[in-house]
Amino acid sequence: MSDYRRDYDLAEADSIGGAIGAALTPGDVVLLAGDLGAGKTTLARAMLKARGMAGEAPSPTFAIVQPYAPPEVDLAIAHVDLYRIEAADELIELGLDDYLHDGALLIEWPERLGGEAWPDALALTISGSGSARVLTADVPPAWEARWPLR
């Protein structure tokens, strides 16, 4: 279902991302779609912060995959940016599914290369610019009972 939509400013990004981050469990995939500078990393940082990350997580734009593991965070999380991925085999080489055995994936730019690889993902889309953004969420069945924003 495509069922959630709200406007939010930078201050609210922290509580929105924090609420989603706190609800994460192993095996979860969160897709963060939206134009350049939409606010994807900002929400991912708030999710990491909710899991214990101290300080500001770097953007994974250049590393592509930025893994975090306990004790730095209380749930293993790989923060991924697919912006520079150009072919399906590059995606396969990243071995992202391996992170799902005991952790979660936060994926920026899923539209770059088949976000359909994770049909059960929580799909977030950020639009707008300036001092406020719009968040829409496709909440999959696996998230219905624990979707923290109403």
Ligand SMILES: Nc1ncnc2c1ncn2[C@@H]1O[C@H](COP(=O)(O)OP(=O)(O)OP(=O)(O)O)[C@@H](O)[C@H]1O
């Ligand atoms: N809800 C918001 N309201 C206002 N400004 C915001 C909001 N969310 C993020 N920003 C600001 O937008 C800018 C870009 O944010 P961010 O780096 O998170 O975007 P991004 O989507 O990850 O960009 P990229 O496409 O480069 O990965 C930052 O200056 C950030 O502070």
Ligand SMILES: [Mg+2]
């Ligand atoms: Mg980013």
